[in-house]
Amino acid sequence: MNLTSFSFPYLVAPLCSTLSTTITTTTRCKSVNSIAIEGRNLNFSFTARQTKDVPVLRDCSIRIPSGQFWMLLGPNGCGKSTLLKILAGLLTPTSGTVYVKEPKSFVFQNPDHQVVMPTVDSDVAFGLGKINLADDEVRSRVAQALHAVGLSDYMKRSVQTLSGGQKQRVAIAGALAEACKVLLLDELTTFLDETDQVGVIKAVRNCLDTSEEVTALWVTHRLEELKYADGAIYMEDGKALKLKWHDWKAAT
Numbered sequence: 001m002n003l004t005s006f007s008f009p010y011l012v013a014p015l016c017s018t019l020s021t022t023i024t025t026t027t028r029c030k031s032v033n034s035i036a037i038e039g040r041n042l043n044f045s046f047t048a049r050q051t052k053d054v055p056v057l058r059d060c061s062i063r064i065p066s067g068q069f070w071m072l073l074g075p076n077g078c079g080k081s082t083l084l085k086i087l088a089g090l091l092t093p094t095s096g097t098v099y100v101k102e103p104k105s106f107v108f109q110n111p112d113h114q115v116v117m118p119t120v121d122s123d124v125a126f127g128l129g130k131i132n133l134a135d136d137e138v139r140s141r142v143a144q145a146l147h148a149v150g151l152s153d154y155m156k157r158s159v160q161t162l163s164g165g166q167k168q169r170v171a172i173a174g175a176l177a178e179a180c181k182v183l184l185l186d187e188l189t190t191f192l193d194e195t196d197q198v199g200v201i202k203a204v205r206n207c208l209d210t211s212e213e214v215t216a217l218w219v220t221h222r223l224e225e226l227k228y229a230d231g232a233i234y235m236e237d238g239k240a241l242k243l244k245w246h247d248w249k250a251a252t
């Protein structure tokens, strides 16, 4: 199976209908009016000096509607992180085309790699330094972004005192403050305890529920996280597969 000709409601609809009993948000399954992320026929190999090239993506195609929260799942080593890095522009595909709405932001797995400034508000404001904004506008953006990720009360906290999940949420707030349209999130819950895992994924869900503008793609191994998503892509051996919801259990 390949996704080059798939229509996205095919994947969205089964998830929304099947999971409707566990969905608590009110704005799920927003109308689909544009595409935020698209990769077409992507191929990618890591080149190794002494050994043969390692092919990772093989004619991989995905398409994600604007304003939705999608998950990318699949076995270890199938190419999820590589695909995410290509979408982020951190790696260049050997062939194929990529479209991702701008601005976009990549959030890394390790929470300690996310934060660079001493306090929460200064870290969220950090990326705004490159834009010429009035102080009031900076304060307002930082406050709104921290509100979206549920950290309004942490504005003056030292980042050293935050949990891993709180650091991830600060990183997401930084992206939101920069009016980021696409969040590319690479296994954010891997190093987190259960409370932090739920805190981060709910923060992302809340960001999308409160803004029509933001689209998120979340790489994960955790099937239980699917209940927060509007749609999902399953990868295997460098390809994105087209699955109906009832095929998921067999595949994952």
Ligand SMILES: Nc1ncnc2c1ncn2[C@@H]1O[C@H](COP(=O)(O)OP(=O)(O)OP(=O)(O)O)[C@@H](O)[C@H]1O
Pocket (backbone or CB within 6 Å): 046, 047, 054, 056, 074, 075, 076, 077, 078, 079, 080, 081, 082, 083
């Ligand atoms: N820098 C690299 N050099 C060579 N091979 C690499 C490199 N990075 C990743 N790979 C290989 O590419 C393949 C895909 O890796 P990738 O990290 O994209 O998979 P993944 O699906 O995200 O895996 P996981 O779920 O374990 O994080 C793996 O076989 C991996 O060993």
